[in-house]
Amino acid sequence: MLILILRRLGSMVLIMLVVSIILFAIFETDKLSVAGKVLGPYSSLEQREIWLEKNGYNQSFWTRYMIWAGNAMRGDFGQSLQLKVPVSEVLWPRLANTGLLALCLFAIMIPMSLCMGVLAGMKEGSFQDRAITVFSVLTTSIPEFASATLLTAVFVFGLGWLPGTSSMTGGFNFTELILPVLVLLLYDFGYITRMTRASMAEVMNSQYIRTAVLKGLPYQRVIMRHALRNALIAPFTVIVLQLNWLLSGVIVVEVFFAYKGFGKLLLDAALFGDIFVIEACTLVAVFVAVASQFISDIGYTYLNPRIRFS
Amino acid sequence: MYIKKDKPRIHPAIPELAKDLKNGNLDRREFLRTSTLLGLSAGAAYTMANNLTGIVSSVIPAARAQAKKGGTLRVSMEVQEMTDPALFDWVQKSNVARHINEFLTITGTDNITRPYLAEKWEASDDLTEWIFTLKKGINWHNGDEFNAEDVAFNFNRWLDPNTGSSNIGLFSSMTEDVDTGEKNEDGTPKMTKRAIDGAVEIIDSHTIKIKNSQPVLAVPENLYNYPTMIVHRGFEGNISAAPNGTGPYTLGDFAVGEKAILKRVDKPYWGGEIYLDEIHYYDHGSASAAQMAALASGQVDSIYEFDIGALQMAQNMPGFTIFEAKTAQTGVARMHIDKAPLDKREVRQAMMMALDTSIYPKLVFQEYGVAAEHHHVAQIHPEYFALPQIKQDFEKAKKMLADAGHPNGFEVTIDVGNTNGPWQQHTCELMKEQLANIGVTLNLNVVPSSKYWEVWKTTPFGFTAWTHRPLGTMVLSLGYRSGVPWNETNYASAEFDAALDKAESFIDVDKRKAAMEDVERIIQSDAVILQPLWTPKFFAASDKVRGLEAHPTQYHQFHKVWIDA
Numbered sequence: 105m106l107i108l109i110l111r112r113l114g115s116m117v118l119i120m121l122v123v124s125i126i127l128f129a130i131f132e133t134d135k136l137s138v139a140g141k142v143l144g145p146y147s148s149l150e151q152r153e154i155w156l157e158k159n160g161y162n163q164s165f166w167t168r169y170m171i172w173a174g175n176a177m178r179g180d181f182g183q184s185l186q187l188k189v190p191v192s193e194v195l196w197p198r199l200a201n202t203g204l205l206a207l208c209l210f211a212i213m214i215p216m217s218l219c220m221g222v223l224a225g226m227k228e229g230s231f232q233d234r235a236i237t238v239f240s241v242l243t244t245s246i247p248e249f250a251s252a253t254l255l256t257a258v259f260v261f262g263l264g265w266l267p268g269t270s271s272m273t274g275g276f277n278f279t280e281l282i283l284p285v286l287v288l289l290l291y292d293f294g295y296i297t298r299m300t301r302a303s304m305a306e307v308m309n310s311q312y313i314r315t316a317v318l319k320g321l322p323y324q325r326v327i328m329r330h331a332l333r334n335a336l337i338a339p340f341t342v343i344v345l346q347l348n349w350l351l352s353g354v355i356v357v358e359v360f361f362a363y364k365g366f367g368k369l370l371l372d373a374a375l376f377g378d379i380f381v382i383e384a385c386t387l388v389a390v391f392v393a394v395a396s397q398f399i400s401d402i403g404y405t406y407l408n409p410r411i412r413f414s
Numbered sequence: 415m416y417i418k419k420d421k422p423r424i425h426p427a428i429p430e431l432a433k434d435l436k437n438g439n440l441d442r443r444e445f446l447r448t449s450t451l452l453g454l455s456a457g458a459a460y461t462m463a464n465n466l467t468g469i470v471s472s473v474i475p476a477a478r479a480q481a482k483k484g485g486t487l488r489v490s491m492e493v494q495e496m497t498d499p500a501l502f503d504w505v506q507k508s509n510v511a512r513h514i515n516e517f518l519t520i521t522g523t524d525n526i527t528r529p530y531l532a533e534k535w536e537a538s539d540d541l542t543e544w545i546f547t548l549k550k551g552i553n554w555h556n557g558d559e560f561n562a563e564d565v566a567f568n569f570n571r572w573l574d575p576n577t578g579s580s581n582i583g584l585f586s587s588m589t590e591d592v593d594t595g596e597k598n599e600d601g602t603p604k605m606t607k608r609a610i611d612g613a614v615e616i617i618d619s620h621t622i623k624i625k626n627s628q629p630v631l632a633v634p635e636n637l638y639n640y641p642t643m644i645v646h647r648g649f650e651g652n653i654s655a656a657p658n659g660t661g662p663y664t665l666g667d668f669a670v671g672e673k674a675i676l677k678r679v680d681k682p683y684w685g686g687e688i689y690l691d692e693i694h695y696y697d698h699g700s701a702s703a704a705q706m707a708a709l710a711s712g713q714v715d716s717i718y719e720f721d722i723g724a725l726q727m728a729q730n731m732p733g734f735t736i737f738e739a740k741t742a743q744t745g746v747a748r749m750h751i752d753k754a755p756l757d758k759r760e761v762r763q764a765m766m767m768a769l770d771t772s773i774y775p776k777l778v779f780q781e782y783g784v785a786a787e788h789h790h791v792a793q794i795h796p797e798y799f800a801l802p803q804i805k806q807d808f809e810k811a812k813k814m815l816a817d818a819g820h821p822n823g824f825e826v827t828i829d830v831g832n833t834n835g836p837w838q839q840h841t842c843e844l845m846k847e848q849l850a851n852i853g854v855t856l857n858l859n860v861v862p863s864s865k866y867w868e869v870w871k872t873t874p875f876g877f878t879a880w881t882h883r884p885l886g887t888m889v890l891s892l893g894y895r896s897g898v899p900w901n902e903t904n905y906a907s908a909e910f911d912a913a914l915d916k917a918e919s920f921i922d923v924d925k926r927k928a929a930m931e932d933v934e935r936i937i938q939s940d941a942v943i944l945q946p947l948w949t950p951k952f953f954a955a956s957d958k959v960r961g962l963e964a965h966p967t968q969y970h971q972f973h974k975v976w977i978d979a
Binding site: 186187188189253256260261264266267268269271273274359360361362364372375376377 | 495497654669670671672673694696697698699701703704706707708709710711712713727730731862863864865868
């Protein structure tokens with residue numbers, strides 16, 4: 105297991121290294137373009153050259169890369185061109201906001217989707233299974249922008265129960281999280297439910313469960329003691345990988361509800377051409393992707409003895 | 415020439431204006447606008463108009479006896495980077511700064527320009543020299559007294575090409591072209607602009623004279639254009655980092671993309687009573703849906719604007735008022751007239767002839783807009799001259815294209831940034847359909863709005879949104895004069911410049927309108943822009959917000975707004 109962890113950690117470092125070099129090459133090879141972004145489109149060539157000299161851009165590519173990577177590892181990603189503040193000042197709060205959204209979502213979605221998946225998979229083909237499956241497919245197939253519009257029409261414009269945006273401008277307000285979490289929940293819980301259902305159904309059809317039932321063990325004990333752990337291996341991987349999606353895949357929800365999260369930050373930076381924010385966000389997103397993959401691999405190995413290294 | 419300063423002076427053109435008003439040759443609004451521009455106080459202008467027409471109306475807006483002090487106004491609007499007012503390129507930036515720093519003049523929702531930081535102004539008979547007398551007893555937030563040095567500092571910055579301010583186009587009559595000694599790529603001398611001798615002269619601590627090389631009537635109105643905000647004489651380039659104004663509010667929290675909090679200055683305001691304690695701007699993005707949702711759920715009291723697609727939704731929201739402003743805001747499909755295939759005038763004219771602008775207001779703005787005429791002067795501009803309509807004529811347009819070497823048409827791409835809303839793309843899609851009839855394939859390259867502003871002057875063909883200006887001559891000076899910073903078409907016509915100079919020099923409305931015929935005709939026949947329509951502007955506010963008015967330029971003037979909680 106230790107070797108596996110070390111190998112995986114080595115892969116993580118290697119992936120981050122390669123990605124960072126590619127990222128730096130894409131955004132900072134054309135030095136004049138960088139200066140143009142910083143100084144604005146109407147800056148003169150002379151102004152750009154002075155800026156490049158002053159900011160050490162006339163050194164070799166690799167020297168600049170090493171300085172940039174060193175700064176990035178210390179959390180110094182430079183100054184946002186759009187927001188006029190150090191990137192780190194806006195990056196971490198935005199990550200925290202998205203983390204909060206993810207936490208609320210997971211706190212509701214995981215127990216709910218696992219329960220429904222298990223209930224559906226326990227009795228494959230039953231009315232209970234059909235109802236849960238149809239509901240899951242229906243909600244998952246509705247795009248986030250459609251469910252966001254529908255829920256806003258009902259709860260904001262119709263009933264007037266909930267705030268229409270989630271920008272937390274007046275400080276933290278729990279009610280502003282309800283609609284974004286609800287939209288994400290509707291979109292994502294069906295996926296986890298169906299994965300859990302499929303896994304549970306497969307386990308329930310396995311010979312050791314049949315043996316346990318034929319032995320006369322109480323049905324509840326069969327489910328809780330024998331089926332559940334094995335049925336949760338596949339959903340575990342899927343759930344961990346949802347972290348990636350929550351980081352940068354929820355842009356639609358963050359924009360719709362004006363939620364100041366990581367996805368919105370990345371979108372705004374991309375639209376504005378805020379290269380230092382894009383670099384920082386990309387590095388963070390890749391780090392979260394490889395880290396969640398790492399956790400998923402280790403967790404899967406731990407839960408499934410069949411693929412464990414001796 | 416000027417009358418001695420210690421004597422009240424009435425510009426010699428004012429009696430003529432009064433005569434025209436009395437005889438019905440001039441409408442009341444134009445009398446008020448022009449007489450105040452010539453230095454008559456707004457109160458005197460209204461009194462004179464009342465006496466001459468028998469219609470009683472007041473310069474003072476509706477009585478505000480019931481106004482309540484205190485409270486916070488919350489507005490949903492994009493909070494953008496805000497550094498140098500002279501470089502402002504979005505009205506939203508100026509709306510935040512407008513409550514901190516102020517202007518020499520102010521143009522109200524009635525299109526009348528009145529004194530603001532200036533107490534009064536006087537124009538020479540030939541309209542080339544203007545003397546502004548500044549109000550006394552106004553202090554900057556840092557305690558310094560506002561004086562003529564501040565105004566001179568601002569003018570000198572605006573007229574310095576190194577500042578990069580669009581104001582240099584607005585005040586082009588205060589500048590002259592000089593040879594830099596360098597050469598352009600084509601070998602022609604590289605020219606730049608500099609202030610003419612005596613362009614700005616301090617007479618005394620509160621009097622300043624500005625000089626134009628040509629007669630210019632619109633100087634006071636130009637001084638309320640959003641980049642002409644007056645900053646302190648020691649301004650170092652960043653208003654959000656070191657706010658120091660003469661206005662009733664100062665900047666509290668400011669975070670680009672999030673919020674701008676304005677707090678009332680803890681000193682009596684020179685301009686009288688202010689009702690709101692604070693003004694909060696919250697950034698919910700530019701999408702109407704988010705802004706409307708914030709308004710509907712009581713998170714804000716007003717929103718900056720909503721697009722036409724949200725009109726029905728707004729109409730169905732109880733407890734809110736919809737404000738509509740008739741504006742000279744527009745979008746122009748502007749061409750680099752020196753780049754093929756749009757470098758031939760016949761080609762551009764053929765494209766113009768393929769368009770039927772009458773359908774655009776209906777199809778793009780549910781009949782709220784107004785069809786335009788490809789010369790960037792609106793029907794609501796006082797100097798508008800109605801040219802004969804350009805009729806859609808596909809056969810003639812095809813022949814013109816064939817004569818210009820495009821018998822089978824051609825393909826061209828237009829950049830669209832939707833900087834002012836999705837209506838821009840809808841307009842281009844309609845143009846695409848109409849141009850297809852003469853064999854011109856118009857491809858739309860839709861880019862993010864911020865990207866569009868990076869290329870708006872360099873793209874060969876782009877669709878640019880222009881905001882409202884009270885005078886047609888203002889926008890023509892900003893965007894179409896030879897060599898001005900915001901000239902996005904590379905249009906350089908001595909004939910046009912001269913015609914515009916002439917039009918700007920007339921006080922007499924009929925003469926000015928007549929002079930505008932040439933201006934409009936030249937720009938229309940040179941076909942530097944395709945301009946399908948003028949757009950309306952909408953915003954909404956809670957009924958508890960009182961004293962709000964819709965300004966055609968979407969300028970926020972919240973000094974007399976209060977919350978009726």
